[in-house]
Amino acid sequence: MLAEYQVFGPVHDDGVTLFRQIKDPSELDLQFSNSSMPPKALLLRQTETLFKFRLGRTVKIDRVNLPDDRTVIFGIRPCDARSLTILDQVFKGEYEDPYYLAKRKNTVLVGLSCTRPEVNCFCTSLNDGPASAENMDVLFTDIGEKYYVEVKSDKGKHLIAGMKGLLTSAKEENEKKKKEVERKAVASITRSMNIEGLVNTLDNMFENPFWQTIAMKCLGCGVCTYLCPTCHCFDIQDETTVTKGARVCVWDSCMYPEYTSQASGYNPRPGRMNRVRNRVYHKFNYFPKNLDVTACVGCGRCIDNCPVNVDIVDVVTRAQEVKV
């Protein structure tokens, strides 16, 4: 695999586990629960050069080559794989984003089932599971002395073809064992939210003072958007010297007032309440309306890392209880 692909996998470094390019399997941290940051940055780069230009009396645009390296994301968790299926829908459509899609096309997701979900995991509330192979090309599940391997796509088949010698056909007992591992993992997930009827609930409570209450403690730091595997909003900026420059696409965050601030000074979402509400609605109301999917995968990172304990499970649960 390492000879044919550039391989990214979970690497433990200074207290956190992140997806990094590896040269040797020994670099992998396979004991991780989930990576501190989702691997979305491998496809949706934090800074992406859209094109370069040369300035002068006339302008010359220089296109950049789209990357064509064959890539494996090894050890991606089912929730993060699901987030990429969601992002695919954002970047496809009437206008296709060639930068994301070029990388996506050349990327093989070789996932690893969760055997030890974290305390704030709730993927099971979002029609997903800790050992779901649905959004994977290949999924490995640790069943004790062996890995149970599921191949879900042509990309996966091609990759697996190169490792035939290492694999044996799965027996019924192996499959049973996988189910058992999955059952145990599911049972260890303690948190849940109810998204049934949520689109409608939210439709009826946009003006509810509930959102003031929720936003009261938010600091607007944006860490939830930075770590969210489905957050994809971006800014476009020009970086330039006197004679040349580049137009770059960079991550942005809806939690910052500048995000919507207009040149006239007017800002349609001036308050933190507006921004918090917009973020919740974007995930649980606008996404379902526009793309028929809830843009939360239950990874729990926003809960783990919020400095003031804004808890999305709690927000949704309480929203469902608001009397409208």
Added chain:
Amino acid sequence: MNNNPYLPWLATIEEIRVEVTGDRPVKTFKLAFQDEKLQKDFSYLPGQCVMVSLFGVGECFFAISSSPTQKGYVEVSVIKLGKVTSALHECELGDVLGVRGPYGNTFDVDGWRGKNIVFIGGGIGQAPLRSLINYVVNNRKKYGKLDVIYGARASQDLCFKKELSELEKREDVNVHLSIDVGENGWKKFVGFVPDNLLRVKPSPKNTVAVTCGPPIMIEFVIHNLLKLGFTEEQIFTTLEMRMKCGIGKCGRCNIGNLYVCKDGPVFSYKQLKNIQGER
């Protein structure tokens, strides 16, 4: 169409017209695509927008203020406010800009055939209406009675003065101008645009009303249109938001679940009333 939606085409500034001077200046830029084929083939309808770039400064989303009946170029009318628009105001003839688009939906110029149209504009909000007005005037026979209601803070802040005075000369277009505060020599209406609308009192019968201007003006115009008997389906407006991509991906221009860049900028009041979201 090139297959990378972020790549602009190069266009040269062929003409710059000063519309408004002073603190809040407005200029109209006539842009001609360098690619001759594109110059011929670039097609759009009133209401649509383009993303204009100043290389090294950034991009801005503007309503096209020219009419598609004027072939070979696009015009944008820009008020000097932020980083990009300020730099644009420094541009000279022959400078090269980037243009991508056209983006967004359009005024329903086919569906409105045979109808009377009331245009209600305020300040720079006249830019998208200018495209529509010129389109309709150039296809004059296809439409009914035309009322152009337009106002600004002061007489010097009215955009497209020359075109407006030509429209005033026409028998088949009624122009009703206003300024917010009276001035020596101003003989037309003094007061806010929504009040001028009440004074003009267009009949809602077989009529559509199209409005664009500052959010507060739009709000009162709609209020007064309803008072005059217009239904929600007869009222249209065109909105703006901060935008970056123009293609519904960067996230910021949403009103509820709709993106102004892609699902707008033209909305009927009926539609708007049913979307919850900041605007």
